[in-house]
Amino acid sequence: MAEKVLMKGNEAVAEAAIQAGCLHYFGYPITPQTEIAAYMAKRMPKINGSFLQAESEIAAINMVLGAAAAGRRAMTSSSSPGVALKSEGLSYLAGCDLPAVVVNIQRGGPGLGGIQPSQADYFHATKGGGHGDFHMIVLAPSGVQEMFDLTGLAFDLADQYRVTSMLLSDGILGQMMEPVDLAAPPPRELPPKSWALTGTKGQRKPNIVNSLYMNPEDLERLVMERYERYAQIAAAETRWEEFLTEDADVVVVAYGALARVAKNAIAAARAQGIRAGLLRPITLWPFPKAALQALAGRAKAFVAAELSMGQMVEDIELAVRCARPVLRCNRTGGMVPTPEEVLQKLEEATA
Amino acid sequence: MTVFQKPRALADVPMHYCPGCTHGIVHRLVAQALDDLDLVGRTVGVAPVGCAVFAYNYFNCDMIQAAHGRAPAVATGLKRANPDSVVFTYQGDGDLAAIGTAETVQSAARGENITIIFINNAIYGMTGGQMAPTTLPGQVTQTSPYGRDVTRTGMPIRICEMLATLESPAYLERVSVDSIKNIRQAQKAIAKAFRCQAEGRGFSLVEVISSCPTNWGVSPAEALDWMREKMIPYYPLGVYRDKTEGGEQA
Numbered sequence: 001m002a003e004k005v006l007m008k009g010n011e012a013v014a015e016a017a018i019q020a021g022c023l024h025y026f027g028y029p030i031t032p033q034t035e036i037a038a039y040m041a042k043r044m045p046k047i048n049g050s051f052l053q054a055e056s057e058i059a060a061i062n063m064v065l066g067a068a069a070a071g072r073r074a075m076t077s078s079s080s081p082g083v084a085l086k087s088e089g090l091s092y093l094a095g096c097d098l099p100a101v102v103v104n105i106q107r108g109g110p111g112l113g114g115i116q117p118s119q120a121d122y123f124h125a126t127k128g129g130g131h132g133d134f135h136m137i138v139l140a141p142s143g144v145q146e147m148f149d150l151t152g153l154a155f156d157l158a159d160q161y162r163v164t165s166m167l168l169s170d171g172i173l174g175q176m177m178e179p180v181d182l183a184a185p186p187p188r189e190l191p192p193k194s195w196a197l198t199g200t201k202g203q204r205k206p207n208i209v210n211s212l213y214m215n216p217e218d219l220e221r222l223v224m225e226r227y228e229r230y231a232q233i234a235a236a237e238t239r240w241e242e243f244l245t246e247d248a249d250v251v252v253v254a255y256g257a258l259a260r261v262a263k264n265a266i267a268a269a270r271a272q273g274i275r276a277g278l279l280r281p282i283t284l285w286p287f288p289k290a291a292l293q294a295l296a297g298r299a300k301a302f303v304a305a306e307l308s309m310g311q312m313v314e315d316i317e318l319a320v321r322c323a324r325p326v327l328r329c330n331r332t333g334g335m336v337p338t339p340e341e342v343l344q345k346l347e348e349a350t351a
Numbered sequence: 352m353t354v355f356q357k358p359r360a361l362a363d364v365p366m367h368y369c370p371g372c373t374h375g376i377v378h379r380l381v382a383q384a385l386d387d388l389d390l391v392g393r394t395v396g397v398a399p400v401g402c403a404v405f406a407y408n409y410f411n412c413d414m415i416q417a418a419h420g421r422a423p424a425v426a427t428g429l430k431r432a433n434p435d436s437v438v439f440t441y442q443g444d445g446d447l448a449a450i451g452t453a454e455t456v457q458s459a460a461r462g463e464n465i466t467i468i469f470i471n472n473a474i475y476g477m478t479g480g481q482m483a484p485t486t487l488p489g490q491v492t493q494t495s496p497y498g499r500d501v502t503r504t505g506m507p508i509r510i511c512e513m514l515a516t517l518e519s520p521a522y523l524e525r526v527s528v529d530s531i532k533n534i535r536q537a538q539k540a541i542a543k544a545f546r547c548q549a550e551g552r553g554f555s556l557v558e559v560i561s562s563c564p565t566n567w568g569v570s571p572a573e574a575l576d577w578m579r580e581k582m583i584p585y586y587p588l589g590v591y592r593d594k595t596e597g598g599e600q601a
Contacts, residue, residue: 024432050431054424055457062421062454066428069415070395070436074428092418197413197429199436202392206362208407209415210398 004179009147010077012180013103013167014039016151017075019184022101023049024074026063028056028082031115032171033105036077057082061089061102068098069209071196073155077103079171080121081112090164091130095211097195097226099158101151102136103167105174106307108334116334117171119256122311125168126285133223135230137165137237138284140255144178150282152185159190161233168284170307172257172336234286241280242291244270248277250349251295252329252342253316254305255281262305265342276346284312292319301349305329305342325349358382360391360411367405371564371571373528374402374470377541378409380534381441381468384542385412390549394437395429397422401443402476420451423458426465437548439466445475448484448508455510462519462553466544469510472561473582480566484508487581492566507585511558515591521553522598523591527560529578533588547595560586 007015014036017025025040037053044051054060060076067074078086083104093100106121108114125138137157139150147169154165197207213219241259244266245251254262259280269276279295281288296302301324304313310328317326329345331337357363360382368374385391391412398406400419407414417425422440430438447455447469458465474492475481481494485507489498499507511525522544526537537559544555560582562574569577590598 024428026428052427052431055453058421059424059427059454059457062418062424063428063431065417065421066397066415066425066430067432068428069425070429070432072432074432088418089421096415197395197415197436198433199393199395199413200391200411206411207413210407212404212416 004181006177007144007180008035008175008177009144009169009173010035010105010175011039012144012148013077013151014043015182016148017101017155018043018047019182020073020152020155022073022075022155023047024067024072025049026052026054026060026067026074026076028054028060028078030079030082032107032174033077033079033103035174036103057085058088061086064100065089065093065096065098068093068100069096069197071193071198073159075101075103077105079105079107080109080118083121084124087130090136091132091134092211093164094130094134094136094226095132096209097162098209099162100164101154101158101167102164103151104169106168106170108332114334115171117257117307117336118332118334119170119258119307120309120311120332121168122284122306122308125166126287126315129166134226135163135285137161137163137233138168139165140168140282140284141173142256142259142280144173144176145180147173148180148182149185156185156188156190157237160188161229163233170256237283238286238288239282240288240291241282243278243280245277245279245295247275248299249275250301250303250346251299252276252278252303252305252346253281253292253312254278255284255312258305258307258336261337261339262342264339265346268339268343269346274346274350287315287319289319292316296320296324299324302326303329303342303345303349305337305345307336308332358386360385362409362411364408366409368402369565371562371574373561376528376534377468377470377537377559377561378406380538380541381439382410383538384545387542388545388549390437390545393435394439397426397429397438397440399440399442399446401446403441403443403470404477406441420446420449421454422446422451423454423463423465423467427458427463430463430465437545439468439545441468441470443470443476444472444483444485448510456514459514459520459554459556460517462521464548464551464553466548467556468541469556469558470561471510471558471586472563473507474563474566476563476566480563487585509586511556511591514556519554520556520592521594522547522555525558525560525586525588525591527578527583527588529560529562529575543595550595552594558586560588
C-alpha cells in the first residue's frame, strides 16, 4: 500500500480534483470550505492551471459552465448559502448536458444559518438543485479518504454521463484530518468530447451548446432522453455500504460524518444484545432504493439519522414503502448527535 | 467581380429580428470583423438572454447560450480554459447593465481578454418593451407607462463611462448604427476590439447605440431619427479607452 498523507478533508478534495486533471477552479470565499480555494490558489499556477476567485457564486458556476463547454474538467466549491446561489448555473449545466463537479461543504441553514456541519441541503442536492426537470449525481463521502476517492469518481461520472456531479459533504468532513492514500482510481473509458467549443478550426460545423428550445415537443423529447440517461445512472452507479445488516432487526440509515456516529451507536447496541446495522448511502442520487427494499424484508424497523429535520427520511419511507416503521433521529443547526442519542433510537425501535 | 457578399462568419439562415431592428447590421459587422481578421475558426461566441438569444444560430463559429447576464462569466470560463480561442459575448442592455452588472464590471476589472458587443437600445426587447437601465428620462415603456421618472428610478447608466473608471479595460468605444457613416465607424471599432483580443491586450467592449422600432412604437426611419436626436446626446459616441497599438489612451 502506498504511503498515506495526513490531510484535511477539504485539501483532499482539492488534491483529488487536480489528480483527476481538473485544471480550472472557480470559487468564492465561504466557511467552512475555504481550504479548497486556498489549495487551488497555491497549486494551480504551478501546474499551468487556472484559479480564479469570482465576484460571486453565480459568476463562479457560470465560469465552470464556460470551462466545461470548452471541454475541460472544471470545478467549483462552496457551502450551503453559496451553493443555493449556484442553482441557476446547475440548471443550465443540466440543460446544456455539460459535465462539471460542484462541492458543497454543508453548514447550517436556513438563511445565513451557521458555520457548523449540516446535512440540510439534501433536498436541494437530490431533488434537482435548480429550476426544471433534472438530476445531479450526488456523492456523500464519510471520511477524508472518501473525500479524495469520490472527488475523482465525481469527475469520471460527470464526463461519462454529461451531468453535474455534486460532492455533498459537511463541515466536519471538510475540517477533519485523516491519513489519505492518494492512489489514483482505476481509469474509466470515457466518451470523447466532440461537442466541446474549441473553435471549428474550419474543419467542422459549429458546435452549439444551448438549453433553449422554443418548440415544446423538442424540449420534452430532450428532457425525456436525459431521464433515460438518469435511469442508466441509477442502474449502474448506485453505491452504498452495509455494516452488520445481515442479521439486523433495526437498520440505521445515515450518510456522511453522521454514519460514523451511527457505527459507534451500533457497536454499543450490539453490546446490549440489540441486533443493529447500518445502511450508508454513498450516492444520495441515485438513492439505494433496492438495497433498502431488500433490507425491509428482514429488518423490523429503520432509524433515519440526519443532521437536518429529516429530508432523506422521505426517500427511505418511499423505498421501504412504509412497510416498516422509520424512526427519526434529527439534530440540526450545526448540532451533531452523540452515539448515545442514536442508541436511544435503536432501543426505542426494538422495544 | 464580387463587390459585396455575406461574410463567411454569418450563417446563411433567416434571422428572427423585427423589421427595422439593427441587430442584423451589428451581427454583420461582427461577422465581417471575424472574416477580415481570419478568426472564425478560433472563435467561440456567447449569446445572451434577450432578443439576441438566437445568435447561436446566426454565426458560423462555435456558440453557447448563457444565463441572463452571465455571458461575461461564461466567456471567462471559456477563455481561461482555452486561451487560444477568441471569445466574444453579444449582450443587450438589460442583460449587460441590469442583471449582469456584476459580471460586466468584474470581467472588465480583471481585464479579461474577451470582447463584449453591447447593444444599447434603451429598452428590453424580447419581453415586450420594459424599462432598461439605459432607458432615457421620460421614455415611455411598458413598465414606465408615464415615462421614466428619474426621481424614482435614477438616471440611465452610461456603461462606457462607468467602465472607463477602471484601470484594466484595454478598449472601450461607443458607436452607433443610425447612419452609413456611423456604421462604418462601428465596423472599425468592432474589428479593433477583436484585434485587441487577438493581440492579447485584454478586455474590449464596443457599445452600439441601436434601435427597437417595435417596442419604441415608431417606424424604422423614425427610430433612426430617435437614436440621433435622443440617444446620442445622452450617450456620446467616441473612444473611452484605447490601449491598442497607436491608441491615444495607452
